[in-house]
Amino acid sequence: MAGAQSPLPRDRRRAELREFLRSRRARVSPADVGMPDGGRRRTPGLRREEVAVLAGVGVSWYTWLEQGRDIKVSEEVLDAIARALLLDAAERAHLYLLAGLNPPPASAAASVPASPEVQRLLESWLPRPGYVRDRHWNFTAVNDAARAVFGYGESDHNCLVSSFANARYRVLHRHWAETAPDVAAAFRADAARYPGDREFDRIAADLAAVSPEFAELWARHDVAEHTGAVKAVDHPEAGTLIFDATLLPLPEHPGHHLILHNPRPGTDTLQRLEKLMRERGLVVAHPG
Known part of the structure; x- marks a missing residue:
C-alpha cells in the first residue's frame, strides 16, 4: 500500500x-x-x-x-x-x-437501518428533501419532502433504479439526460470499491434489462466520483425547484451515505417547497 x-x-x-x-x-x-x-x-x-x-x-x-x-x-x-x-x-x-501508511478502508455493512439519530435529522431537515442510501444505493430512510419532490413512491427501493426506471422521476428532473451518465459512472465507481460483492452486478444487470439508456451507459465503463450536484426539478404543483445536493458519508455505517438537498440561494425554491408541503398536509419544520 x-x-x-x-x-x-x-x-x-x-x-x-x-x-x-x-x-x-x-x-x-x-x-x-x-x-x-x-x-x-x-x-x-x-x-x-x-x-x-x-x-x-x-x-x-x-x-x-x-x-x-x-x-x-x-x-x-x-x-x-x-x-x-x-x-x-x-x-x-x-x-x-x-507509521506512514494509509489505513485500510473500514469494512462496509451491506445494509443497516438508519439510526434513530439520523431519522430525527431527516425529519428536522423538512421541508428540505433528504434520504439515506446503503452501499448498493438502496434507500434505508426517505423523508416526506424527498417523496413529494422527487416522486418516490412505495415501490422505490433503490436510488439508481429509480433514476432510470421511475418515469415520474425522469420527467421531474429537468437535466435528467445530462446527468444520467454521471449517475451510472458513480455507481460503477462504488462497485469497484467492493470487487467481491456480486450484488452490484445483479442490480446493474436487472436494470439494464429494463432500461436501454442505462444499458448503453453501463457498457461505457465510465467511472466518476459522486459527492454533490445541482438538481433542477420541474414539479407539476410547486413549479421549478433547484437544490444543491450534498452526499455525506455516515462513519458509523461505512458505505452508507446521507444525501441532503438544500434550496439553491438566489431562487424562490424554499418558499415554493414550504407551500407544497403545507398543501400536502405535511409539517414544515423550521430550524430553531
Missing part, C-alpha cells in the same frame, strides 16, 4: 507514534491479554518484550518502532501490534497514519 500523505512532519509523526504506543501499552495489563503478571512492575501496563511476543516481532524491532526510528513497517505487523495492544478501529487507523 502506498505511503500516506500525512499532515504531520516526519519528526512530529515519529514523536506522536512514540507517545501513542507508550500510552496504549501502559493501559493494557498482562491479565488483559492472558499473560502472567511477572511480579512487581516499575510502570503500569505491558513491557516492550511482552508486546513483541504477542505481536510476533523481535524485541529490538518493536523497541525501535516505539522509539520512532526510521524503520520499515508492513500492514501485517501493524495489525499484529494493534491486536496485541487491544486497539479499537479508530486507534488502529491512527497507528497506520503515524
Whole structure:
C-alpha cells in the first residue's frame, strides 16, 4: 500500500507514534491479554518484550518502532501490534497514519437501518428533501419532502433504479439526460470499491434489462466520483425547484451515505417547497 500523505512532519509523526504506543501499552495489563503478571512492575501496563511476543516481532524491532526510528513497517505487523495492544478501529487507523501508511478502508455493512439519530435529522431537515442510501444505493430512510419532490413512491427501493426506471422521476428532473451518465459512472465507481460483492452486478444487470439508456451507459465503463450536484426539478404543483445536493458519508455505517438537498440561494425554491408541503398536509419544520 502506498505511503500516506500525512499532515504531520516526519519528526512530529515519529514523536506522536512514540507517545501513542507508550500510552496504549501502559493501559493494557498482562491479565488483559492472558499473560502472567511477572511480579512487581516499575510502570503500569505491558513491557516492550511482552508486546513483541504477542505481536510476533523481535524485541529490538518493536523497541525501535516505539522509539520512532526510521524503520520499515508492513500492514501485517501493524495489525499484529494493534491486536496485541487491544486497539479499537479508530486507534488502529491512527497507528497506520503515524507509521506512514494509509489505513485500510473500514469494512462496509451491506445494509443497516438508519439510526434513530439520523431519522430525527431527516425529519428536522423538512421541508428540505433528504434520504439515506446503503452501499448498493438502496434507500434505508426517505423523508416526506424527498417523496413529494422527487416522486418516490412505495415501490422505490433503490436510488439508481429509480433514476432510470421511475418515469415520474425522469420527467421531474429537468437535466435528467445530462446527468444520467454521471449517475451510472458513480455507481460503477462504488462497485469497484467492493470487487467481491456480486450484488452490484445483479442490480446493474436487472436494470439494464429494463432500461436501454442505462444499458448503453453501463457498457461505457465510465467511472466518476459522486459527492454533490445541482438538481433542477420541474414539479407539476410547486413549479421549478433547484437544490444543491450534498452526499455525506455516515462513519458509523461505512458505505452508507446521507444525501441532503438544500434550496439553491438566489431562487424562490424554499418558499415554493414550504407551500407544497403545507398543501400536502405535511409539517414544515423550521430550524430553531
